[in-house]
Amino acid sequence: MSFLQFSNLTKTYPGVKALSGISFDVRKGAVHGLMGENGAGKSTLIRILSGDQHANEGEIRIDGDVQAYGSSRDAFEHGVIVIHQELQLVPELTVAENLYLGRFPAKAGVVASAKMFADVTEKLKNAGIDIDPRQKVKALSIGERQMVEIAKAVMLDARVIALDEPTSSLSSRESEILFTLIDRLRAEGKVILYVSHRLDEVFRLCDSLTVLRDGKLAAHHETLQGVTRDQIVAEMVGREINDIWGWRGREAGAVRLKVENVSGERLPEPASFDVRAGEIVGFFGLIGAGRSELMRLVFGADPQFSGATSIDGAQVKAGNPRQAIRSGIVLCSEDRKHDGILQGRSIEENINVSSRRHYSPFGLLDRKREVEVAETFIKRLKVRTPSRKQDIVNLSGGNQQKVILGRWLAEQGVKVLIVDEPTRGIDVGAKSEIYEILYELAESGMGIVVVSSELPEVMGICDRILVMCAGKIAAGLNRDQFEENAILAAALPDVKQPTEIAY
Amino acid sequence: MTNQLKKILLGDQGIVLIFIVAFTIVALLVPNFLTERNMLGLLQSVVTVGIVACTMMFCLAARDFDLSVGSTAAFTGMVAVMASNTTGSILVGIGAALLCGAFVGFVNGFVIAKFRINALITTLATMQIVRGLALISSDGRAIGINDPGFYQLALSKLFGIPTPVWILAGLFVIFGFVLNRTVFGKNTLAIGGNPEASRLAGVNVDKTRIWIFALQGVVCAVAGILLASRITSGQPNAAVGLELSVISACVLGGVSLAGGRATMAGVIVGVMIMGIAENVMNLMNIPAFYQYIVRGLILLLAVMLDNLRSSAFIRR
C-alpha cells in the first residue's frame, strides 16, 4: 500500500530544470532510498516535501491526502520531518534548544527548561548518542553536529522522515547508531526517505529505491533484491564504473611534509607525522577524534601552541594560512559552508580566489585566464550549473564541494595538498574522477593527505593510513597491512594500546 | 572549580566585571559622583536610552536594525500630550501613545518581514516619516501639557526613587526574563543566529520579527511618554539621534550586530557606561569640544578591554 506518493513533481530554477515530472510511491514502513548524481534533484525533492520550496507542478500525497502546506512548520504539523543536507543548527543555542527549536515545551510562553534538558538527556541516551545537551552547538565538531541533526529526526513523532545525506561526515561507527535508529523507526511503521551517495548504506538500509538523473526519474526499484551495485551506478551516471577507487601504486619519494609535535587549543596532545612525495596518506578516526583540528593546525588556520611544520625541509610560518599557501601547502576544509564558499559570489570567483595571484600582474585581473581556469575545473569536476557566473549558493551541495575542490586544484606550486572529507556529498561518478586527479597529482610528486570518515574510501585510495583516536595518532598502517577490523579497533577510544606506527 | 570561576568572570558577562572596576575607580576619583543626588540624576538621565535599549537588544539579536526609535519616541510623546489635552484624561493620552507606538513598530516589522525589505532602509524611511508626522501634527511647535497630573509621572517617587527609574528597572527585569526564559526570546536568538535554520525548524520568523518591532514601538512610546512628562511638553524635535546612542549602548554591552548574541546584563552595563561617561564629563567640567574626544576614547576603551578579556580567555 503506498503511503507517500509523488506525482508529476516539476520544479524549475532560473536556467535549471531541477525536477521534471517525477512520480513514485513509497510504502508504509519502508526505507526508501533516493540516489542520483550531484545536482540530480534529490535535495530539491526533499525541500518540496518539507514545504520549504514549492513545486511548479505536481502534488504530494500522504495517506491519500494532497499536501498543500506552505512552510516547514505546516509540514511538521502534517507529520513530516526533514533533515536537510546542510546542517541547520543555531550555533549560539545549546544542543537541547536546537533540538526543540520551533516547538519548545512551554507554559504560557515560558520555556520549561528543566523538563527540556531532562527530556533531551533521556532521548539522546536512548538513541545511543553521546553529546551533552547543555553544550552550545558552536563548540561541537562537524560530525557531532550531524549527530545532533539526526537526533532531531528521531526525537519527534512523525509519519514521514526524510534524511538528506545524514552520514556524509560520519564514520561507520556513528552511522551504525543511525542505522539502528532507522530500523527502529521502520518497525514503528514510519515512512523514511533516505538520500545518500554511499551504496553500502543503501543496500544495508533501504527496502526500495528511486534513482534520479538530470531531474528525471531514471529508475525505480520496488525491492532491492536482485539489484546489483553496478546496475545502480549505471542508472545514476549513465555508464559503468568498474572500480571506483582505481588505486594504482607509485614510488614514494623523499619526505615532503614534516609535522613535529603540533598541538593547539582543541588538540592538547602533540602530534607528529610526515608525508612523502607522491604519497597519499589517509587519516581515519571517529567523529571528534581531532583529525580536522590537526590539519587546521598544520595549515595554520588555528594558532599552534607548540610544534613545527616544514615542507621540503623549510620551516612553514605557523598560524598564517597565507604564508602556508605560499610555501606550498593547501587545505581544503571539511566545513564548506563556514570555511569554503564565498556566499553571493560566482563559481568563477570562488575558483579563482586563491590562484589568481599567479596571473594578476600589478593586481589587475586577467579576465580571460580566470574564465579559462573556471571553465577547466567546471568541466573536469563535472560541476552541474547553467553558467560559471552562477552564484555558488544556488548550487547543489555536492557541486559546491566540487567548486571548493576546484579552487585548490587550480592553485599552482602546491607541494602538499590536504583535503578534509573531500568527497563529502559527492556522487560515485565524480568521486572516481576526483580520485583520478589525486593519483595524477601524487604521481607528479605532490604529497597528499586525505582526511575521511568513510573507511572504504581511505582503504581504497590511500597508500598509508594514520588512525586518530581521542586527539592522538593511535596507529599507522601501510597498504599491505590494511584491514578493516584493525583500523576500526585503533579508532575506538577504549583500545588503549596503540599499534606500532608503521615505518 | 577555578575553571568554573574563570568562566563566570571571563565569560559572556565579563563586561559586567569591567564595569564594576570602572565604577569603583570613578567613584573614588571623581568628587560628587557617589552622592545620592548624583546617582539619582544619573539614573534618570539614562531612562530614555535604557528603556529603548531593552527592545533594541531583541531587534539586534534577531539581526535587525531600528533607526526609527528616536522619531517614534518624539511622536508618541506628542500624541500622549495632544490626546490627553483634548480628552482631559491622562490615561487616554497614554493609551493613545502606546497604540501609536505599537502601530509604527508594527508597520516597520510588517514591511521588513513580509516584503523582505532591508531593515536599515525601512526604518530610515519610517524615521523620516514619523518625524514628519510629529512636526506636521504640531506645526513644528512644542505642545504644553494642560493637566499638571501628567508631570507626576516623572516627578513622583517611590521609596525615594523616581517612578521612571522604577519603570526602567521593571523593564530590565521583564525583558531579561523574556530573552532568557521564554519561547519568544529563544526564537529571537535563533533567528539572529541562523535565520535559515530557524525557518526550517518551523519558527514563525515573520511573526517573531513583527512582534519584536511592535514591542519596540510600544517601548519607544513608554520612553516618549516619560520624556514628555519630564520636559512637561510634547516636542517634535525631541530624541534626535537616540537611535545611535541606543545601538551603541547595546553593542557596547556585547550584543552582536551579526545577530544571535545578547544578554540583558551586558546591555544594562552598556547603557550605564554611556550614562556615566556623560555624567562624569560634566562633573569634571570637561569643555564641550573635548567631550567629543573623551566620549570617543571611552567607547574605544570599553570595547577594547572587553576584547582583550575575551581573547585572553580563549587563548587559555
Place this chain on the structure above:
Amino acid sequence: MTNQLKKILLGDQGIVLIFIVAFTIVALLVPNFLTERNMLGLLQSVVTVGIVACTMMFCLAARDFDLSVGSTAAFTGMVAVMASNTTGSILVGIGAALLCGAFVGFVNGFVIAKFRINALITTLATMQIVRGLALISSDGRAIGINDPGFYQLALSKLFGIPTPVWILAGLFVIFGFVLNRTVFGKNTLAIGGNPEASRLAGVNVDKTRIWIFALQGVVCAVAGILLASRITSGQPNAAVGLELSVISACVLGGVSLAGGRATMAGVIVGVMIMGIAENVMNLMNIPAFYQYIVRGLILLLAVMLDNLRSSAFIRR
C-alpha cells in the same frame, strides 16, 4: 535570447532600469527639472555623497561599516583651509588634508582589523574624536579661505561642467574599475562573502580591510576639500549626518549590508535617486515637514520596486 535580455533587465543591474523609468517620469512631470542649469545643480549637490559612496561601497561590501565619514570630511576640509591659509599654498593645504584623511582612515582600519573591534563602535568613536578635533582646532567657528584661488576648485569648469562633477565622475570610473577588475576589488567582495573562508584561501584580510578604510579616509578628504572650496570656508559642523546619507545611497543601490554584494552602477543610481528626490522636492515647493514624509516614502518605494522586480524574476 529573450532570456538573455531578461537577465540584463532584471538582473543585478535592475535598479538602473527603475532609475531610468523614474528619471523619465520626473523629467516629463516636473517643470524646470530637465534644464541644463538644474542638471548641473543636481550633479553638484550629489558630489559629496557620491564621492564618499565610492569607498563606502567597498567598506560595506567587506561587511564593514563606517560612521566617521562626515566628521572626517569636515575635519579634512578644515585642515585644508587652515594649512593653505598658514602656508599660503593651496597645494600644501590639499596635501595636508589628504594625509590627515588617510591617517584617520588608517587608524579606523588598523583598530578594526588588528584588534578585531566592532566597526560600528570603532567608527562611532572616531566620528566623535575627529569631530572634536575639528571643533577644537577652529574653536567651533568656521575659518574663511584667504586665497580666492581655493574657490576655483569648486567654481572652475571644463566643457561647461564644474570641476567637482568631473572629479566625481572620475572617481566613479576608477572605483568601478577597482571593484571589478582588480584583485583588491575581488578580495573585498570575497571577504564580504565569507571572511573566514577568504582568510583560509590566503586573502590578506587584515591588510585589505586596513586599505579599504585608509582609502575611505583619503576619499573623505577629497570630499572635504571640495566642500570647503564650495562653501568658501572650513566648517567644523559641516557634513553632519553624511554617513547615513551615504550608507542609504549604497544600500539603495543594492550593496548588501551582509557583505559580498556591490556594483558601481547600483551605487551611482542610489546616489542619484537620493539627489533627485531632494532636488524635485525643492523644485515642487514641498513644505519642509512634508519633505520628511516624501523622503521616507521615496526610500521605501525605491527598495520595494527593486524587490518586486527581483522576486518577480525569481518566480519565473
Place this chain on the structure above:
Amino acid sequence: PASAQDAKIGFIVKQPEEPWFQDEWKFADQAAKEKGFTLVKIGAEDGEKLMSAIDNLGAQGAQGFVVCTPDVKLGPGIVAKAAANNLKMMTVDDRLVDAAGKPLEDVPHMGISATKIGEAVGQGIVDEMKARGWKPEEVGAIRVSYDQLPTAVDRVEGAISVLKANGFKAENIFPAPQAKTDTEAALNAATVVLNAHAGIKKWVAFGLNDEAVLGAVRATESVGIPADGVIGVGIGGADSAINEFKKPTATGFVGTVIISPKRHGYETATNMYEWVANGKQPEKLTLTSGALAKRDTFQQVRKELGIE
C-alpha cells in the same frame, strides 16, 4: 523688473524645523499672498545644502532670495553663488561676514545681533534678581551651552557680560554643555551641575534658546528646588515657553526674550519683492530689537510684535 505674477522669491532658512523659522516663513507667506508673488521656502542645514538651494532657485527661475545662513562665514560663497545664478539677495537674522570676519556691508540685512539678545536675557535675569532681593554671591548660574554653534556662544556670552557687570562672580557660573540642542539634553546636563553644587539654593539659568533654559528649569524641579529659587530666561518666545506662562502655577521659567518673526519674515520678503519687481533696493541694515516677555506680559508683548 518682473511683474507680480511671475515674481518668484526664495526664503532659505538654516533650521526649518525650528518654530522660529516656521514663523518667519508663515509671515513671508502672508506677504506673498498680499503682493501676489510666489514664495519658495527651502531649508538648508549646512553650507552644502545652501549652495544646492541657491542653484535650485536659479533653476526655477527665481529672481531673488532672503537667507538665514547656517554659518555667517559662508558670506563670500553665498554672494558668489547668488551672482552666478543672477539672483538678488538679502540676509535675515544672521549677518554674513568675509574671511576676515568683517560684515559684508553690501548685502542688505535685517536682524538683531546674537550678543544683543544675550544681553537682553542677562538684563532680564538681573532685574528679576533685584526684584526678588537676591544677592549675586549666593546665586549660582547655569550656562546651558552648545558651543558647537557660534550663535549660541555669542548669546550666552552676552548674558554673562551683563551678569558680571552687575556683580556676578565668574566662579559662580557653571557650564552645562548639552550634547544636543533639545530639552532632554539640557535637562541632563543641568542636573549634573545642580547635584555637584548642592549647597547653592538659588539659581539662574540661560542658554541658546527656550528649550535649553526649559531643560535647566526642569532639572531644578526634579532635584526639588522651589520655583521661587529659580530664574530662567529663554530666547525665542516659542510655544514651549508660552506654555510655561500658561501653567496654573508659576515655574522657574520667568521670561523669554521674544524677537519678532513678523518683521523678519514679512518685511524681508516684502523688501525683496519691491527690489525684484520695482527695483527698489532695501535698506542696507535694519536692526530689530527683542522684547522680554514674562508671565503677566507675554500676551501684550506678542501683540506688540504682531505675532498673535
